[in-house]
Each structure stands twice: as C-alpha cells, then as structure tokens.
Amino acid sequence: MSKTPSIQIYDTIESQLSELAKINNPQKQLTPDEYKVEVSRYLDGKDSNDYGVWVYYPWSQKLVHLLDEEEFVKVRTSRNLYKIKPEELEVLKTKKLGIIGLSVGQSIAMTIATERICGALYLADFDTVELCNMNRLSNCNVYNLGASKAIITAQKIAELDPFLEVTCFTEGITADNIDTFLGEKDTKLDILIEECDSIDVKILSRVKAREKEFRW
Numbered sequence: 001m002s003k004t005p006s007i008q009i010y011d012t013i014e015s016q017l018s019e020l021a022k023i024n025n026p027q028k029q030l031t032p033d034e035y036k037v038e039v040s041r042y043l044d045g046k047d048s049n050d051y052g053v054w055v056y057y058p059w060s061q062k063l064v065h066l067l068d069e070e071e072f073v074k075v076r077t078s079r080n081l082y083k084i085k086p087e088e089l090e091v092l093k094t095k096k097l098g099i100i101g102l103s104v105g106q107s108i109a110m111t112i113a114t115e116r117i118c119g120a121l122y123l124a125d126f127d128t129v130e131l132c133n134m135n136r137l138s139n140c141n142v143y144n145l146g147a148s149k150a151i152i153t154a155q156k157i158a159e160l161d162p163f164l165e166v167t168c169f170t171e172g173i174t175a176d177n178i179d180t181f182l183g184e185k186d187t188k189l190d191i192l193i194e195e196c197d198s199i200d201v202k203i204l205s206r207v208k209a210r211e212k213e214f215r216w
Contacts, residue, residue, distance in 0.1 A: 007062070011064075011065040021039065057158065076116065077116050092116070093116070094119055096120040096122065097193065098122035099121065100193070101194065102150055103136050105195035105196075109123060113161055120166070122166075123154060130145070150169065173196070173201050182214075
C-alpha cells in the first residue's frame with residue numbers, strides 16, 4: 001500500500017454481512033442488536049479484514065472488500081427471487097453467452113450481468129470508443145475514448161460482479177478465431193448474440209453457428 005498511496009479502499013463488509021443476515025432470516029425483523037449478533041456469528045472470531053475477499057481494480061486503483069462468491073451472489077441476486085428461482089439461478093450460472101459487437105451489445109452484456117443469468121460471457125469487438133459511439137454506450141465515459149469496447153465492457157462487469165467470468169476478443173471475430181469464440185461440443189456457447197455492423201461477420205457467425213448445431 002505504501003508503494004501506491006493513491007489506492008482508495010472501500011470496506012463495507014459488516015454492512016454486507018448484515019444484508020446476508022437479513023435474507024437468511026426472512027421470518028423476522030432483526031433488531032440492531034440482533035444484527036450485531038449475526039455478524040459476530042459469521043465472523044466466528046475472525047478479524048473482519050480476513051473475512052471474504054479483497055478485489056483490486058487496477059484501472060481505477062480501488063480496493064474493495066466483498067463477501068466470498070457464494071455469499072456475494074446470494075445477496076446480490078436476492079431481489080431476483082420472485083422472478084428467477086434459486087434452482088433456476090443454479091442452472092443459469094453454468095451457462096456461457098457470447099456477444100459480438102459491443103456498441104448496442106454493451107447494454108445487452110450489462111443487463112445479462114446485472115440479472116446474472118449466466119456464469120461466463122465472451123465479448124468480441126475489434127473497435128475502440130469514438131465520440132460518435134457515445135449515443136449508444138450507456139456505460140462509457142469521455143475518459144474511455146480510444147479504449148477497447150470489449151475491455152471497457154469487461155471492466156464495467158467486473159465492477160458490478162467480479163465473480164462473473166469474462167473473456168475478451170479484442171481483435172473482434174475473424175475466420176481464424178470464431179471456432180474458439182463459439183467453442184466446441186461441451187464447451188460451446190449456450191447463446192450467441194450478434195450485434196455487429198460487419199455483413200461478413202454476420203454471415204460467418206450464422207454459418208458457423210449452424211455448423212455447430214446451435215439452436216435457433
């Protein structure tokens with residue numbers, strides 16, 4: 001830390017544990033003292049600094065203290081339970097989705113990540129952000145001009161949920177890498193979303209998806 005004094009630390013682990021206690025005790029309204037008891041029970045004698053994980057975001061020099069993956073996902077998706085059942089979430093987290101084209105596709109990627117309806121995302125776009133793109137890039141800032149659309153999208157997803165697996169194809173989709181992007185047999189994408197401008201890639205992606213027996 002002394003070597004990087006500009007790092008900003010965000011530690012709300014006890015608040016997150018209180019949220020966990022709340023959703024684990026839906027049958028009662030916990031009092032402030034009861035919340036403290038539940039938080040102490042989760043910590044089980046550990047220093048709160050040693051609980052969960054610390055996630056470092058090098059592009060913004062932020063260090064964030066979070067619950068472990070299972071508890072993090074449980075709390076983060078707790079408001080989804082009336083529309084996505086726990087058993088459905090278990091199935092969805094095994095799914096892999098691919099998105100080609102990250103102008104319009106960025107909003108799709110962020111919605112998928114927000115709802116957490118997959119466990120892995122493959123993002124493909126060769127392009128960088130230009131000022132004229134920013135009429136449709138809702139999760140983009142002026143300091144992102146010139147940066148890879150795929151990398152920016154991956155960073156935004158990591159800031160929302162660092163446990164989601166994201167793979168970037170910053171060279172975009174080509175005849176040489178499309179098989180890797182789509183995957184093979186048991187590792188292939190469950191859903192392909194195509195939002196690119198290139199007619200060649202639109203055709204190539206459909207031909208290859210048909211070869212790999214994607215469902216339409």
